[in-house]
Amino acid sequence: MHFIGIDLEGVLVPEIWQTLAKKINIKELELTTKDIPNYQNLMKNRIKVLKRENIKAKELFEIAKNINPYKGAEKFLSEIRKNHQVIILSDTFFNLSRPIFKKLNFPTVFCHHLEVDKDGMISGVNRCATDHKKKVIRFMNNLSSNTIAIGDSYNDLAMLKEANLGILFKSTKEIISKNPNFFNCETYKVLLDTINKNHKEWSNRYVK
Amino acid sequence: MHFIGIDLEGVLVPEIWQTLAKKINIKELELTTKDIPNYQNLMKNRIKVLKRENIKAKELFEIAKNINPYKGAEKFLSEIRKNHQVIILSDTFFNLSRPIFKKLNFPTVFCHHLEVDKDGMISGVNRCATDHKKKVIRFMNNLSSNTIAIGDSYNDLAMLKEANLGILFKSTKEIISKNPNFFNCETYKVLLDTINKNHKEWSNRYVK
Known part of the structure; x- marks a missing residue:
């Protein structure tokens, strides 16, 4: 085979989170494993930021449709x-x-x-x-x-x-x-x- | 996931070898693991029959196109x-x-x-x-x-x-x-x- x-x-x-971050204009979401090497910590940080800014999953999913x-x-x-x-x-x-x-x-x-x-x-x-x-x-x-x-x-x-x-x-x-x-x-x-x-x-x- | x-x-x-067997009209090729339970022996048998009948791979591949x-x-x-x-x-x-x-x-x-x-x-x-x-x-x-x-x-x-x-x-x-x-x-x-x-x-x- x-x-x-x-x-x-x-x-x-293209990098999906960076595209999302630019669209909703939140710099912190542009961070990748290059900035926060531990993937789980990176995701925890992303979730924290989204909660703080009250951005729902649906909103991200809608933006992702256009990538x-x-x-x-x-x-x-x-x-x-x-x-x-x-x-x-x-x-x-x-x-x-x-x-x-x-x-x-x-x-x-x-x-x-x-x-x-x-x-x-x-x-x-x-x-x-x-x-x-x-x-x-x-x-x-x-x-x-x-x-x-x-x-x-x-x-x-x-x-x-x-x-x-x-x-x-x-x-x-x-x-x-x-x-x-x-x-x-x-x-x-x-x-x-x-x-x-x-x-x-x-x-x-x-x-x- | x-x-x-x-x-x-x-x-x-459909069963592919049975379809091939019918098309080239060779009963022995209709045998499956139900008849010869050991898969490797079954394949050896199929290869032997194809050699005996001088049926080339290409011929089988052509028939398979129509399945x-x-x-x-x-x-x-x-x-x-x-x-x-x-x-x-x-x-x-x-x-x-x-x-x-x-x-x-x-x-x-x-x-x-x-x-x-x-x-x-x-x-x-x-x-x-x-x-x-x-x-x-x-x-x-x-x-x-x-x-x-x-x-x-x-x-x-x-x-x-x-x-x-x-x-x-x-x-x-x-x-x-x-x-x-x-x-x-x-x-x-x-x-x-x-x-x-x-x-x-x-x-x-x-x-x-």
């Missing part, structure tokens, strides 16, 4: 789904990002879920297992798969290391220079060519 | 993909069944791969891990998922047992009566209603 685990934000769509995938992302994703088993491995939330998944033609996605209380406020996070990105690639290796992992950021590095082929896409100079073993590229065209090349090599192995 | 593992043959499409999903299968699958993470868990072969997956709008599929030698003959099987159906459901349970497994036959029972909700679809009287703990149904409508009911119950749990 040929398997691709692919990150969402920064790779197929579009990067130009070419849907076409790229459709193309790789023809020959590979693809799962989006993301730290986003399914109930927040559902309209985006629709625009991507409902790929399989492993991510988290936002808890919403009876007042319509975001009250917590129903998490996927810790390190789910890496765990999925490891599991796929055990299912006799040829695995590719594609990501852009620090929280993708573990899955990239785990995969047969790790690819950095639209990453930072710092991450690229610190991780010379990963292939890195900036466009869907080069990304697709790289995947196709590996697919061809792997498929040739099936011929005895 | 809401996860559904779903079998292919007998659930979404269509059951009426309503694509619509049902599209519907559940909106709210659930769906993976088809099957003992079919990706290079044989690819045209069927296209007709199902490229869902994620974990299955096997037929090896084809330089003469174009099927020479072996590149298998997914043994018991991959059950292993995937177990893995999804560990990813904090609510899991549903849907199947029709003996080789689906292990994954149905592993899931939070096991559903027999278009199964035999014998399997149904021996497995009273599984929900069983015959139509996509009832199947969808059952899934939606559970989805609603599970989603309510997110509200604290």
Whole structure:
């Protein structure tokens, strides 16, 4: 089997919380794991800010409906789904990002879920297992798969290391220079060519 | 997360080898695991028969192009993909069944791969891990998922047992009566209603 685990934000769509923060004009919501490294503390902070500002989940979900995938992302994703088993491995939330998944033609996605209380406020996070990105690639290796992992950021590095082929896409100079073993590229065209090349090599192995 | 593992043959499409056997009119190829319980022996037998009759892989692949999903299968699958993470868990072969997956709008599929030698003959099987159906459901349970497994036959029972909700679809009287703990149904409508009911119950749990 040929398997691709692919990150969402920064790779197929823009950073979602930063987009939300700009739309509702609250600077504190622009903070990411680069500012608050602990993901759970980051989410607690986001929930606190939303409560203070009395911003309901529905309001965020409405804004998220207008977030579009990067130009070419849907076409790229459709193309790789023809020959590979693809799962989006993301730290986003399914109930927040559902309209985006629709625009991507409902790929399989492993991510988290936002808890919403009876007042319509975001009250917590129903998490996927810790390190789910890496765990999925490891599991796929055990299912006799040829695995590719594609990501852009620090929280993708573990899955990239785990995969047969790790690819950095639209990453930072710092991450690229610190991780010379990963292939890195900036466009869907080069990304697709790289995947196709590996697919061809792997498929040739099936011929005895 | 809401996860559904779903079998292919007998659930979404007709039995593929039986369809091929009828088209090329070779009775021996109609044998299934009901006749030769050991899957590897069954495949060895199929490969032997194809070699004896000089039937190339390409010929089978051409016939498989004309196999269509059951009426309503694509619509049902599209519907559940909106709210659930769906993976088809099957003992079919990706290079044989690819045209069927296209007709199902490229869902994620974990299955096997037929090896084809330089003469174009099927020479072996590149298998997914043994018991991959059950292993995937177990893995999804560990990813904090609510899991549903849907199947029709003996080789689906292990994954149905592993899931939070096991559903027999278009199964035999014998399997149904021996497995009273599984929900069983015959139509996509009832199947969808059952899934939606559970989805609603599970989603309510997110509200604290």
